Amino acid sequence: MNVKKLSPVAEFLRANHAKAKNHNAYCAKTGEFLKSCDFYDPDGNYLGRMSRRAGLFGKTPAYARLGSYIETMEPGFKAGYRQVKESIINFAKIFDKDGEKVSYLPEKIVKTQTVIDNKGIKTADVFERTISSNLKPIEKEKKNAYGLPPQNSYVALELVKYKEVQTSHTVTKSDTF
Numbered sequence: 001m002n003v004k005k006l007s008p009v010a011e012f013l014r015a016n017h018a019k020a021k022n023h024n025a026y027c028a029k030t031g032e033f034l035k036s037c038d039f040y041d042p043d044g045n046y047l048g049r050m051s052r053r054a055g056l057f058g059k060t061p062a063y064a065r066l067g068s069y070i071e072t073m074e075p076g077f078k079a080g081y082r083q084v085k086e087s088i089i090n091f092a093k094i095f096d097k098d099g100e101k102v103s104y105l106p107e108k109i110v111k112t113q114t115v116i117d118n119k120g121i122k123t124a125d126v127f128e129r130t131i132s133s134n135l136k137p138i139e140k141e142k143k144n145a146y147g148l149p150p151q152n153s154y155v156a157l158e159l160v161k162y163k164e165v166q167t168s169h170t171v172t173k174s175d176t177f
Contacts, residue, residue, distance in 0.1 A: 007113065008117060009072060009115060012047075013048070016047055017041060019041075021037065021038055021040055024036045028053075033054045034051065034052070034053050035053075036049065037049070050069065052067065054067075062090065062091050062151035063091070064088075065087070065088055066086070067086040081118065084114045090106070090109075091151065093154070095155045096156060097155065108128065110128055111126070111129065112125070113125050113126075121172075122170075123169075124169070125168065126168035127166050131160060132162060133158050133161045134157040135155065137152065138154060
């Protein structure tokens with residue numbers, strides 16, 4: 001059985017029964033969609049803040065970037081944890097065996113998660129999630145969209161499955177805390 005590991009930030013918010021309030025959403029001038037909220041415990045004590053962003057990477061639907069930033073506060077407004085997550089997603093066109101139905105699915109996702117605890121210890125992890133199914137490549141488009149490689153196209157020879165591997169794990173003392 002695979003148990004999903006919670007980050008220290010998620011554990012802190014869950015242990016304090018955090019509720020999200022003061023939701024805010026808007027579109028930035030850069031074209032990124034931004035959302036934010038504050039976290040409070042059941043007694044109304046402030047626990048922290050989260051902001052998220054989503055946007056196109058290179059102004060093409062083949063690439064996207066998602067990110068989130070969470071900062072928590074311990075009781076008495078002492079610094080808690082900071083967590084930064086970012087995902088860069090490359091999408092591919094996937095056709096069914098008959099070549100009729102098309103889906104746009106993530107071909108590769110690179111996820112980076114950095115957590116800085118209240119002692120200034122910085123833990124950074126990088127994961128790659130890629131399609132592990134049997135796919136037959138279709139010839140790539142000749143032109144590059146916005147200077148980026150063209151979107152890959154495939155025919156799915158089986159149901160699309162993924163595998164995820166951790167490519168990096170580092171623990172250092174943070175200079176920014």
